[in-house]
Amino acid sequence: MQKKNNAVDIAIATIIMTAAGAVAAAPANYPNKPVRFIAANSAGGGLDIVARAISPKLAAVFGYQVVVDNRAGAAGSLASEITAHAPPDGHTIMVGSLGGLAVNTNLYKGLNYHPLKDLAPIGWATSQSNVLVLNPSVPAKTVQELIALARSQPGKLTYGSSGAGNAGHLAAELFKSMTKTDMVHVPYKGGAPAMIDLIAGQVQLVFSSAPTAVPQVKSGKVRAIAVTTLKRSTVLPELPTLAESGLPGYEADNWYGCVTTAGTPRAIIDYLNVEINRALLTPEVKQILFNSGLEVRTSTPAEFGAYQKSEFDKWAKVIKDAGISAN
Numbered sequence: 001m002q003k004k005n006n007a008v009d010i011a012i013a014t015i016i017m018t019a020a021g022a023v024a025a026a027p028a029n030y031p032n033k034p035v036r037f038i039a040a041n042s043a044g045g046g047l048d049i050v051a052r053a054i055s056p057k058l059a060a061v062f063g064y065q066v067v068v069d070n071r072a073g074a075a076g077s078l079a080s081e082i083t084a085h086a087p088p089d090g091h092t093i094m095v096g097s098l099g100g101l102a103v104n105t106n107l108y109k110g111l112n113y114h115p116l117k118d119l120a121p122i123g124w125a126t127s128q129s130n131v132l133v134l135n136p137s138v139p140a141k142t143v144q145e146l147i148a149l150a151r152s153q154p155g156k157l158t159y160g161s162s163g164a165g166n167a168g169h170l171a172a173e174l175f176k177s178m179t180k181t182d183m184v185h186v187p188y189k190g191g192a193p194a195m196i197d198l199i200a201g202q203v204q205l206v207f208s209s210a211p212t213a214v215p216q217v218k219s220g221k222v223r224a225i226a227v228t229t230l231k232r233s234t235v236l237p238e239l240p241t242l243a244e245s246g247l248p249g250y251e252a253d254n255w256y257g258c259v260t261t262a263g264t265p266r267a268i269i270d271y272l273n274v275e276i277n278r279a280l281l282t283p284e285v286k287q288i289l290f291n292s293g294l295e296v297r298t299s300t301p302a303e304f305g306a307y308q309k310s311e312f313d314k315w316a317k318v319i320k321d322a323g324i325s326a327n
Contacts, residue, residue, distance in 0.1 A: 026062075027267040030090055034065040038094040040079035042072040046211070046294060050095050050125050050256055053288045057279035075165065075326070076100025077111055080259075084118035088263035090272060095125055095258050098167050102311040106319045107165040107326040116312060121305035122258040123273045125280060126294040129227035130171045130254055131213040131236065134205045135198055136223050143226050143245035146205070150181035157183045160194035160203040165326045168194075170315055171207040171228050171252035173322045178247050198222055209254060210235050210293035228252035235293050255297070255311075257304055273301050 035058065039051040048070055055066040071079035080100040086092035101115050113119070132143070138157075140146040150157050161169035164187050176183060186203050188194040191212040198206045199221045206213075207228060214235060217224045226242045227233045230251045242250040258276055260269065277298040279285055286296050299307070318324075 025271075027265065027271055030268050030271070031062050031064050033091060034067055035059075035062060035090075036069050036086075036092045037066050038069045038071050038079045038083055038092065040071060040076040040094060040096040040100050043070050045072070046126075046128070046209075046292060047095050047097060047256060049292050050289065050294070053285045054095075054125075054276060054279045057282065057285065058275055061275050074108065074111075075104055075163075077104045077108060077113075080104075080115060080119065081111070081113045083259060083261055084113035086261045088120075088261040088265075090260055090264050090268035093122065093258055093260045093272060094119075095256055097256050098170075098254060098311065098315075099165070101257060101259065102308055103165060103170065103315050103319070104326075105312075106316045107324065116309060118262050119259040120262045120264050120269055121301050121308055122260055122269055123276060123301055123304045124297040124299040124307070125256040125258055125276070126289055127229060127297040128254040128256070128294050129210050129229040129233040129235070130168055130207040130252055131210055131217070131224050131233075131239070132175075132205065132226045132228065132242070133198065133208050133213050133217065133222040133224050135201050135203070136221075137201055138204050138223070141223070141225065143240075143242060143247070146225065147179045147181060147246075150179070150183055154182040155184060157205065158186050158203045159183050160186045160188055160197055160206045162191040162194055163187050163189065163326075165319070165324055167252065167254040168207040168209065169324070170318055173318050173324065174250065174252055175207070175242070175247075177318065177321060178250060195222075207252070214293060228254075234290070234295055255307075256294070257308065269301055 037051050037055050039048040041047045051068045055068050059066040076096050076099040079094055083092055083094040140149050159172050191209055194206050195212050197203050216222045224239055226245050227239050280296045
């Protein structure tokens with residue numbers, strides 16, 4: 001199966017590189033100085049792992065240093081704002097997530113950038129499932145059993161998340177909306193504290209990131225019943241998707257993508273797309289990301305931009321309907 005997936009990845013990469021110019025020749029005078037690669041979280045986080053895995057590959061091609069710059073804050077908005085206001089010359093690129101690239105504008109007041117207007121998409125980087133995990137005391141072993149339980153006890157079940165408006169919170173609110181259930185949100189200051197209380201039985205369920213959930217699932221401390229992406233996770237391939245489990249169309253992908261400043265010349269964006277895709281598809285980078293629960297996902301700039309817009313629109317509706325605010 002792994003060999004088949006690699007073959008598919010290579011075929012996709014070939015198509016992408018052909019669409020972007022095949023030869024991937026560097027535009028004139030680019031780069032002409034070190035490139036700043038902003039990771040929209042702290043050292044050791046998922047975005048940082050992606051940036052540090054890719055940057056040596058890019059530096060080898062560019063002939064200039066690629067400096068990883070960690071800019072955590074405001075759920076990715078700080079990094080996005082810095083990138084949005086950088087010179088539009090391709091020397092500042094960023095790997096960001098759902099929050100800073102599609103959600104935060106609808107959560108926070110007074111942001112000094114708009115993700116669809118001030119940032120130019122380069123391409124996807126990774127896809128990451130959230131995992132629907134339950135405390136073992138919850139009498140539900142499938143998604144349909146959980147829905148029936150929640151409907152029979154409106155307002156009784158509690159779910160934890162790493163904070164208002166984060167990917168896990170939004171995944172739960174989408175679940176509530178599609179299933180017409182009422183569950184109580186308990187926000188925490190991170191995924192780890194939420195998982196600790198789930199194990200202790202203080203909350204009944206969490207839509208957890210895969211890196212946080214997998215060790216606890218494998219140890220038997222929590223029960224996993226589904227993943228939130230449209231396709232099954234390669235990290236937990238035995239788990240069905242929520243769409244497979246009776247919620248067709250359900251998708252909550254905690255994706256990462258690369259962007260640069262709006263107004264950057266198209267030739268530079270296409271060149272970055274080809275080289276970032278090439279780096280992502282090397283066996284060593286894929287293994288580094290897989291070990292962290294991240295699945296490589298590549299695209300053209302146009303494909304990623306269209307997906308980013310669709311995510312912006314989808315989550316704006318979920319946030320409005322649920323009355324979510326992070327201010």
